[in-house]
């Protein structure tokens with residue numbers, strides 16, 4: 449069986465403003481990776497390394513300069529109902545209520561009105577928002593708005609769910625709750641998930657496999673299988689013996705990439721720095737929170 453998502457030798461540059469003209473910013477260069485059906489893959493990399501760009505390329509929102517992306521072994525229409533995208537900023541339409549925000553993408557994908565509203569109701573309930581169908585985004589907390597974002601993507605019943613730091617701007621408690629809810633939704637639906645985060649604990653809780661991408665121009669630096677048994681909400685993965693070992697390894701790799709990239713020139717690269725424990729803040733940010 450072909451991989452669900454196969455990325456082969458992908459490259460992408462952007463024009464970079466320089467004085468009155470432009471130079472070229474190579475963001476992704478010869479990046480190859482594959483994701484299997486029903487797999488939950490988490491992508492980690494330094495800030496500005498092209499993670500959002502990679503998800504947009506996979507979604508077909510932007511074209512690659514070279515290389516290819518195969519879904520189920522073929523080039524597919526861009527973007528299509530097979531893929532759902534959950535953005536970091538919630539991107540809800542402020543003038544539409546929760547129900548209308550969730551049904552909107554279904555309508556543009558020609559799902560008939562009745563099916564659309566049935567499906568929307570179902571997923572609004574699944575993300576814990578029943579009773580809020582008529583509320584407007586401004587009347588909801590950040591956590592609730594991101595639940596709407598999740599319901600909107602899930603209602604498309606996508607085979608592949610692309611998630612770009614979806615919980616990055618939420619407080620720790622809310623994001624932990626949503627991580628567990630996402631795990632439950634995924635365990636039940638078993639779609640393929642590609643999830644970007646800068647949060648190592650989030651990565652270790654969610655992923656079957658973690659793909660580390662390096663600083664610009666980025667490619668895959670390392671892939672790590674996460675060994676913890678599922679379901680993972682029934683116990684504390686952080687007390688597994690492999691947990692601190694994996695976390696320290698990831699932290700060290702990232703710290704080295706961040707300091708090599710020069711993104712944070714002040715970062716101490718000395719060998720004696722130890723990784724913070726789970727739950728502690730790590731000073732250099734790995735992802736944008738904007």
Ligand code: ADP
Pocket residue numbers: 462463473475493494495496497498499500501502735736
């Ligand atoms: P990440 O999500 O890993 O933080 P991004 O994929 O958002 O990184 O961006 C990678 C680099 O590409 C950044 O330096 C950013 O400025 C640049 N970039 C992203 N999108 C565009 C664009 N549309 N035009 C020009 N530069 C862009």
Ligand code: MG
Pocket residue numbers: 499500501612735736
């Ligand atoms: Mg990003």
